[in-house]
Amino acid sequence: MTTVRTLLGLPGLRRHPSTGEELLDRPVTRLYVTELPDPGRYLSAGELVLSGLLWWREPGDAEPFVAALAEAGAAALAASGADSGGIPDDLVAACGRHRVPLLEVPPDLSFAVVTERVVLALATAADGARKRLLTAAAEGTPVPGLLDRAAAELGTACWVLSAVPRVVAGTAPLPIDPAEPARRFATAHGRPTAAGGLSVLPVEGRHAVPWLLAVAGPLSGAHAELAEELAGLIGLARARTRHEPAAVTEGPVRAIALRTEGSDEAADVLSELLAPGPFAFARTDASEAFALVPGPVWPDGWAAAAAAALSTVEPLLRASRVVAGFADAMPAAEADGALEVARHALTLAAARPGPAVVVPADEVGVHQLLLAGASAELRGALRRRLLGPLLDYDAEQHSDLVRTVRVFLECSGSPTRAAKALHIHVNTLRYRIGRAAELLGADLGEFTTQVEVYLALTAQ
Template sequence: MTTVKTLLALPGLRPHPNTPAALLDRPVTRIYVTELPDPGRYLSAGELVLSGLLWWRTPGDAEPFVAALAAAGAAALAASGADSDGIPDDVVEACARHRIPLLEVPPDLSFAVVTEQVVLALAAAADGARKRLLTAAAEDAPLPVLLERAAVELGAACWVLSAVPRVVAGTAALPGSPAEPVRQFAAAHGRPTAAAGLTVLPVEGRHAVPWLLAVDGPLSASQTELAEELAGLIGLARARSRLPEELPETGTVRAVALRTDGSAEAADVLAELLAETTFTLTGPAPGEAHALVAEDGSWPEDWAAEATAALSTVEPLLTARRLLAGFSDPGPVAEAKGVLEVARHALSVAANREGPVAVVPAADVGVHQLLLAGVSADLRAALRRRLLGPLLDYDAEQHSDLVRTVRVFLECSGSPTKAAKALHIHVNTLRYRIGRAAELLGVDLGDFVAQVDVYLALVAGKDS
């Protein structure tokens, strides 16, 4: 990384005596020559501004000029005296006030020579930075170490973001939520973009869920080239990463099942979704993946809401038309097969919900649904006909709705008042219909066992 202090090694440049040494560590990204009294609109962060001070006429002229440098984040001002008296005190004081490093350029030193020297120094530094990053990658440096070295070369904080979204690694605390840069990147159709004060670039790779490289602030052309090089190296590091090992043989686990309606690889999406937990994938299939997650305190209390938000953020960047997930309650590792079955049935419930993203916890799946899920469709149809045949036939012949009436009655815990209100009918009408249904079925709909049998037959149908 080229800093103001680095450039002081060039022939002719020297710091003004009033410039604090602490300000000389600022990174320099390029050089900009100007004689405009207010160059603010043309400046970028990290620039070394070179000026002959031809804009300076009287005390007070320095304030807008230096203030513009400070607002843009300029690295330093390199100035040649406006007259034989050297740099005016007005300029010196304004630089001190705005904490802009001030460098002196001898009057006999051509600005063309200074510009050429600075450009060559920046080019040499960029080549060196690339070599150092490549060396770090070749040494299999962990991702946090690679980012730390890149941050030094770029002179800016760096983060790797997963589009789930989450912070994979970073050199500082990310300002704000990772969701915002991901959304803005998606809005830019996957192209490099400025988002929430960051420059965001795609990380190379063939994973379904993309990773992004975010760098603090706008970047110069040379910084952008280095960031693109870094993004490629991060992609290589991701390709070498491994999924967690098998879970212990004892303990408690949850199961998660995820389905993608499209070409997105479900296993990749699920692995990113569970990246901050201890998990193992179990028998992934095209379009669907299953995982067991260790109950080690890393499972959030409201995982359904968090997973829905995460999948909703990443969904615009995927080819999948829908993202569906179901997850189980915790259970012993010894009962992992049953736990997985619960997650799969919760996934089936999610498939019946509307919207591009649906996440269903086991708590949303009734025990009767889980029991019926293990019964073949033919057997369910036979049981439904056996128990409800007379009622089904009566509704078909009379164009009545006794089947629905019975179901609402049972779902209201057998309360005529609640059921009548739910059906928007008089309670006496409700009692008559239930009585007629009981006659047709030959059962007492006030008996608990009969109620269980009839309700299971009702929910076993395709209209359940």
């Protein structure tokens, strides 16, 4: 990493006495030469600004110039006062106020020579940094190790983020919600972007769920090139990573089912959703993946968290939507049953609107699971046998007795609650239920009848 202190080792450049030692360790990414009185719009963070002070005319001119450098995050100002009789006092004072390191360029040293020396120093340092990263990658250094090396070269914190979203690795606590970089990246249509003071680049690879490299602060010059190199190396490290199946032969397990509609990305999405915890795929095909996860307890609100995660990543997928369902904890010996519960929860999720839907087991009724074991033909036959007269009456009279009976049963047979739910008078409700009972030849106030009729109503 090239710093202001590093450049002081070049022939000619020297530190102005007003600049404190604590300011000399700032990283330098490239050189920018200017004689504009306010160069702010053209500056980038980490630049060494070289100026002959041709813009300075009188005391007070230095303040906007130095303020622009400070706001842009310039590494330092290297100034020559050959035409102004030395470096002006107000420039020295402004650099002190804004904590911009001030270097002196001797009057007999041409800017061409300074430029050549600085550019060569930056190129040499960048080449060395790339070689060190390449060596680390070739040695099989995992992602956290690569980030540590890169952070030392760049002089700033780095993170690898999954678009699920989650923090894969980092050299410091992430200062923002990991979902924000993923959202910004989706809005930028996969191009490098910025989020919450971080520079965000795509990590190379052919995985369905992208990884992102985030670097604290803006990137420019040699640092931008090094970050791009790092993103490529992280992609290679990710490709070398293999998922190790979890042991699911004993203890409680949970089952997860996930579908990516219109694409073959289910396995990749489910892997990222469950990482970094242990899990084992039970079965996968082009658009569906089923996994078993060991452990009896999941965090409260996991279903909502999973839905939020899938909503974040969905815009970055080829799939038209993502749906998932999961089962309660069951003994490992009953894993097949857990997978069936997850499969049915997935079916319910697919029937609901939205780009990303998650249905937990507690939203799946027992009667729905029992009916799911019957074929569609058998369910249809049972529905016709129990509800035939009611279905025919509604079709002939354009009435809605089937819905009335269902609401009545879902309100535990309470005429008052059912009438309120249907927005009709309670006497009207009683008349309709009486008429339905006549058509069915059954007592809808009897518990066994209520169970049979409700199962028939929910059979499709």
